[in-house]
Amino acid sequence: MSDDKKVIxxxxxxxxxxxxxxxxxxxxxxxxxxxxxxxxxxxxxxxGKSTLLRIIAGEDKNYQGDVVFSPGYKVGYLEQEPVLDDSKTVLDIVKEGVAETVAILDEYNK
Known part of the structure; x- marks a missing residue:
């Protein structure tokens, strides 16, 4: 099956x-x-837009029905009003958000 027909x-x-x-x-x-x-x-x-997005992102697990992702796919979610750590810089917060990807790239580049 081509990727464009794949349900993720x-x-x-x-x-x-x-x-x-x-x-x-x-x-x-x-x-x-x-x-x-x-x-x-x-x-x-x-x-219900935000509720729907929280369910899709896995932030809200208190619902009825089934939600399924294909293996290897995930969702990132940024709240409308995020709670940020005042002791961190914007760069620190961004680095936290991409830490997993950076670690994979670092491992690849070794």
Whole structure:
């Protein structure tokens, strides 16, 4: 199968209701992402966009349904209002975010 037809992520029957809420913010969502696809998520305020992204990124595990990534694929997630360590510089924070990739490159270059 060519890469452009490869499903790298799928979500099946995902629903999410917050505690003390009568209505689910997500209800029975099915979607798939193909390799190389460009994805946009649009919706009104409070419609579940951030909740959907947190589930995709693995930040929220309290939902019903199935979320599956193909082996070797993962998601990075930056919150709308990230909590940053005031004792670190911007460069330090960026380096933390790419540390895994830098380590792989360092190992390769040995």
């Amino acid at each position: 992520f799928s979500m099946s029957g995902v629903s999410k209701t917050y505690k003390n809420a009568n209505t689910p913010v997500l209800k029975n969502i099915y979607l798939s992402f193909f390799y190389g696809a460009k994805i946009g998520i649009l919706g009104l305020n409070g419609s």
